[in-house]
Amino acid sequence: MGHHFELRKDVELAATPEQVWEAIATGPGIDSWFMGRTEVEPGEGGRTRLTMAGHVEEATITAWEPGKRFADRTEPAPDGTFMAMEYLIEGRERGSTTLRLVQSGVLGDNWETEYEAMAVGWDMYLGTLAAYLVHFPGRTAVPISAFRPDAGGPDRVWAAVAGAFGLRGSIAEGDRVRFTVEGLPPIEGVVDLAGLPTYVGVRTADALHRFLYSGAERGDALVLGHHVFAAGQDPARAERAWQDWLAALPVG
Known part of the structure; x- marks a missing residue:
């Protein structure tokens, strides 16, 4: 039986909303701080593709507001599990930005282990995003x-x-x-x-x-x-x- 969940993380970034958007809503930007390799078809209704260890996960973009909001969602699997991601971008003073991540969906039987792994993993990835924007701005990896x-x-x-x-x-x-x-x-x-x-x-x-x-x-x-x-x-x-x-x- 699936388990509904929601995970929220906030991070302060020393970058403009435009720089944060490039990092979280383009393939080269995501490749510079997140796992695997990502492709993004721009626009609502476009597709995202994450390739990791030979496995490909696809999702449909459900929100596309450059500089403000980006979201996507996978199709439900036969057991009902799915994953939805939302990034909310808010500009601050002196060119900084608050990024809020909301990850939600349905996990399988081993949901507690999966949830804990995601919560800790996001600390690493968001820390990597912050380092990318400070130390390698305007570059891609x-x-x-x-x-x-x-x-x-x-x-x-x-x-x-x-x-x-x-x-x-x-x-x-x-x-x-x-x-x-x-x-x-x-x-x-x-x-x-x-x-x-x-x-x-x-x-x-x-x-x-x-x-x-x-x-x-x-x-x-x-x-x-x-x-x-x-x-x-x-x-x-x-x-x-x-x-x-x-x-x-x-x-x-």
Whole structure:
């Protein structure tokens, strides 16, 4: 039996309503802070398509008010589950903006786990959106994804990630990190998000790197969702390199 839900999040953004609209209502903008790859057909009645790990989720745009409101909704599945998203944009003084996210719909039997994962996940994605608008305004990123299922639990996962970062002990915001991924330039930056035991973010001069632990109920997976702003990217090559890095991570 499905369970109706509603999730609300507000975030203050150091950007104009027009900049926020470009980030939340265009494919290249969404790719610069959210998971997977997104396509958007502009206008009410248009379609959005999110591709992640070979899975495609489509939705119909139900509200299109540039600079003010964007919403879409998936078609109900055979079991009645569906997802609806709404973004409300409100300009503030000095070029800042309040963005309100409302996610609603019907979840399946495992709704409590799904709801908790979405609530925490949105903290990471909205934090990434804020970092994108401050540090990479006017630019768009190439999204890079990689996955390691059965990663061994949160303690092992984050100990291995901290070790790869060159850190001793737990990971904290403000930590400086430097590490290598074979086949890619050295990565040097700062931990800008630390929502342990669920997620960690590292910001560099040309990328926002995001590391997300799914939890035991969702496959015990370590998921990478990076946004690379440097020119001349080869996404397939970068994803192979990160997948190899994940495979070699000593979490077992």
